[in-house]
Amino acid sequence: MGKTGQTIFLKNKPRIIGNYSLVGSKEGNGNFKRYFHKILDDDMQGEKSFEKSERQIAIQVVEGAIDDAGLKKSDVDLMLSGDLLNQIISSSFAARELKLQYLGLYGACSTMALTLGVGAVLVDGGYVNKVTCSTVSHFSSVERQYRYPLELGNQRPPTSQWTVTGSGCTILSDKGSDVCLTSGTIGKVVDFGILDANNMGAAMAPSAVSTLLSHFKKTKTKPADYDLIVTGDLGKLGSEILLDLMEKENCPLGENYNDCGQMIFSSSQRVYQGGSGAGCSASVLNAYIIPKLQSGELKKVLFCATGALLSPLSTQQGESIPGICHALTIEKEEN
């Protein structure tokens, strides 16, 4: 941005020194079964409401990442978090329990990239040393807020995605690891007029195109330069739309492209287009992608979390669904 167009370059390469993922039982039976740090037996965790359980997940994932980094809570300078519930209460109430300085962000399902991106800038610029970047979603609290009460037993349309009960937290620091963030592109809001809250992949795909094209241009990279280009949760249909649109832009994504929503559930789990929710890309990033970077199996990843910036209220007032996508380059440094 400014001098550099819309991409931010992180000269000091903020390091990933801790990561943690926590998912519900359905997600725990999916494709990343053996990667998640913790799988819940009971999505309610003995709490009285889905929302209170979601908050517990938001707390546990930050504590898990702090442990993973070998830190104490008092070592953390700032907690960056956001979620899908109205007024991001899961994050705010988690911050209350954790007693950390707190910066709340909202980017719907793009929130993991938003917290990581803002955290990376704060660390890169030397303003703070250690930040937690996290987000959470819970299938049951989201369904009843955005769509229908579960008790209604609504039939799910074939374009629908399954909101992930899950969460991820990444800890960034100025030193202490060879896995680092090197650049990021903050997206524009793009709206192609999709009106159906059960077709979010189609609503978000054009914003991913916009951000990907900017990111490639400003960083002077091409799709083949990345071992993995992964979108947040476009799902199967949204991913196909993205692949088509990128082809039309003469910037085809190759075999190295995938989508967290498409990856998280197995085909036998009957979730139609795949997973969605802020916790989808957050849990896959922290359970699978970051460890693969740590082990060296992946060297350079473009993590593009996508968000549908709708509200039940905007839908009721006849508005279409705006999408946004924020992209981050995560690399393993060469020795």
Place this chain on the structure above:
Amino acid sequence: MGKTGQTIFLKNKPRIIGNYSLVGSKEGNGNFKRYFHKILDDDMQGEKSFEKSERQIAIQVVEGAIDDAGLKKSDVDLMLSGDLLNQIISSSFAARELKLQYLGLYGACSTMALTLGVGAVLVDGGYVNKVTCSTVSHFSSVERQYRYPLELGNQRPPTSQWTVTGSGCTILSDKGSDVCLTSGTIGKVVDFGILDANNMGAAMAPSAVSTLLSHFKKTKTKPADYDLIVTGDLGKLGSEILLDLMEKENCPLGENYNDCGQMIFSSSQRVYQGGSGAGCSASVLNAYIIPKLQSGELKKVLFCATGALLSPLSTQQGESIPGICHALTIEKEEN
């Protein structure tokens, strides 16, 4: 934070190069009548819903500030915004219309300090050149979301505050003005167990104490070092609680303390404890405080926006109201 405790020091002093305020007709009849840049005759502005009108305000205030700075929209690198509506739709949909890169933040009524603070870090670190920092609230959309439908004609309790229909936008840049941000303190979530959504001032005052004490300590300043210490919207009761609590902490605030919620309406306007809402501190900052810094009548201001991080859902589930406060030092540079 980190090396510096929880306060961020802005070495390059991001400059305020544009500011704009826009309020509803009731606010326009209050104490800052002659300071607001624009006063609406009709809070609906011909739109079909309060929410659509709120979005128009969010758009107009950013455009107004861009004009004030003598810029074009294409000069702006990034729009930082948040608001009180579920999923911050006023901000997201405004960003869609404005076609700007967009970073969404949520801090309830503390949002003006949050967007300014994050924007200041992005400019200070050289990541972007020009950012818009804004927030908005609308009495009618907020009342029906957080409390009761207006049509119900509920009686307002004496501890209540009146949500401001209003908005403010500040443009930060790396150069171009002698009014600048020099430091900021991101707050912790503090909860003293207030359960009454009509008593937000009391809920937020303890968080202001926490942030003020940290800010004074880390910046090695005392209350008398500021020409004005101004909280967001504690209102009359909340401000009295803050003054009491600061006295008990042996850090009394003096005559230079005031509160935007207390200042915005005149005593004849029958709003009980005063104004509230994200647009309260945002409009007072941009209409009154920044111009007084520009003219030199104020030299050093501590702007402490406070937020109540509740949701109707958290209240319904029996939760108390957590508060947060973010503080920013805004100064006029000596020649």
